[in-house]
Amino acid sequence: MTARRWSALPVLLAAVFVTTLDFFVVNLAVPSIRAGLRADDADVQLVIAGYGLAYAAGLIVSGRLGDLYGHRRVFALGLALFTLASAGCGMAYDAGVLVAARVAQGGAAALLAPQVLTLLGALYQGADRARAFGWYGAAVGLAGVSGQVAGGLLVAADPLGLGWRACFLVNVPAGVVALALIGRVLPRTGRVLPPTGRSLPRTGRSGSWRDLDLAGAALVAAGLAVVVLCLVEGREQGWPQWTWWGLAASAPILGAFVRRQRRLAAAGRVPLLDLAVFGESGFPSGLVAVALLFGTSAGLSFVLALYAQEGLGLTPLAAGAMCTALNAGFLAASLRPGPLGAPALVMGLVVLYGVVTWDLGPYAVGAALLVTGAGMGWLMSPLISSVLSGVRAELAGAAAGVLGTVQEAGGVLGGTLTGAAFFGALDGGWDAAARAGVAVLIVGASGVLVHSFRRARRGPASEAGSPAAARFHVKQERPADCP
Known part of the structure; x- marks a missing residue:
């Protein structure tokens, strides 16, 4: 190196x-x-x-x-x-x-x-x-x-x-x-060829706008924007009718995008998103785990924002100090990723559920959050790395774009589902609402744990021999040669 x-x-x-x-x-x-x-x-x-x-x-x-x-x-x-x-x-x-x-x-x-x-x-x-x-x-x-x-x-x-x-x-x-x-x-x-094997038309050293599926770009951008807008504003505004119509409309928009990508690939043209990326080793299951992890993180932040002040009666400053334990655990653990991430995440949430159930106070909540944050920190970077490591070089950009989309969508969806459970149980008091929200998070974290165990049983792929490492070369050039 x-x-x-x-x-x-x-x-x-x-x-x-x-x-x-x-x-x-x-x-x-x-x-x-x-x-x-x-x-x-x-x-x-x-x-x-x-x-x-x-x-x-x-x-x-x-x-x-x-x-x-x-x-x-x-x-x-x-x-x-x-x-x-x-x-x-x-x-x-x-x-x-x-x-x-x-x-x-x-x-x-x-x-x-x-x-x-x-x-x-x-x-x-x-x-x-x-x-x-x-x-x-x-x-x-x-x-x-x-x-x-x-x-x-x-x-x-x-x-x-x-x-x-x-x-x-x-x-x-x-x-x-x-x-x-x-x-x-x-x-x-180094420049990579598309999965079709067809050389891209070139303008200088790069591709051409003719290679970019502008209609597909408009479809996927519109579909994703509608989904995120409806989920975010729906939760904030109590799910008015327009949010349900919007979510219903997003399905045919995204469906049209998928059909267009298939037609382009069948015609020998380069699609905006090569759907072959979803057939790469471990990529689909890894995406599910990433969505669950980011959904758990967003959902936990939502629960804490309300429970700390309304349930425990803390001031904003004290609530922020308590919640810092979550981020401190994440930050410390992320510098040394390890195999205990998923078990620590589940254990921290289970402890948090017990702390809320027995009303043990903010210090106990902070301790549970420290373990939960450490689990997230240990887990995040190796999970993201493993999702991308089995993807071929020519699909690397597509995989990274899909991964980022799943992170964002998973966070929004996790916050929405957790919020629905939280407010659905609020008639029983703030403790009951917090337990309901944390229960949803435990289910999501358990899904990440299952993925972690399955991957451990298969054995981690050698990155040195992975398609991405073998085929995605880096040109070491002098600064003067850089565009």
Whole structure:
């Protein structure tokens, strides 16, 4: 492993950190945004949800763009757009401009996410790969730990009189530095051929817009955006009728996308998403496990946000301190991923269920959360790495895009199902509601545990001999040769 490849890791992780941070950093700035821009409730909801909607809708398309134009090139474009969109958020003069900039931020984050996963898989193999994905998990955990805290501190500190705008402008210097380093430290991945074996038409060194299925991109983006919007707003608004109509409409939209991809493949053309990726070794079952893990994480955050203050009567500060145990456990464990992740996750949730049942108080809840967070930290990076390790090189971008989509959709669906169980049991009191929510989480975590046991029985595949490691080469070029 050359020093240059390791020097690429901080640039990739910086992108992971800032894009994850922006899911959370805006939450505590909402009152200041409302006052400063005279925003109404709908505007504020779109400021928060617009980022996630654009992110979820763009992941599959961006995975394909990486295959066409090179993952490093699309990474650089995404980082540049994210930096510009962050500046746009910070300089917004009314709520409409802020919403538009947030949507642009989410779309740029979607450009980045699949490229990071694909580049990590291409640059590092074996023990180095485990270390790299461990640091990836640590970056996600650190962003989760610091997200809302950072937002609150920036608003309170009011640097240079910027107020809430600092929550977005803080991304700009980080983005500029990372962009300046890309040409020096990030090697260019070799171009891969599509699974059909047909050479792509080339414009210079890259693919052509003719190779991008724009109609398919519109279908999948629209379908995913409708699903996420209906699930998020449906839970918030008590499931009005329009959310059910929206979910019903998303099925034929996504079905049309799948049919189009099959027709393109049958005609010898390159689809936006090659459905052959779902036949790769361990990929479908790994996706289910990833969805369950991210759904468990999102559902647990939802339960804690309500139970800590309403059930235990804690102040926001005390509730945040208690919940920090979850993120601290995650962050510490993610630096040393291990085989005990799934058992620790289930054990922590079972202990949490018992703590709530016997009303043992916030310190016991914090202890249970520490174990639960450690389980998530031990589990996340090896799970994501294993899902991608068996995928062929020519499907790497598609796999990363699908994986990111499943992470986002799993989180939204997990929060929705947990919320339904929580509120359904609320007539019995806050303890009963928390038990119902945690019970749903135990079921989800048990699914991850079953996947972990099955994979352990099969034996981990050797990454050095995996298709991705064998066929996805990295060109070590001088900075002057980089596009």
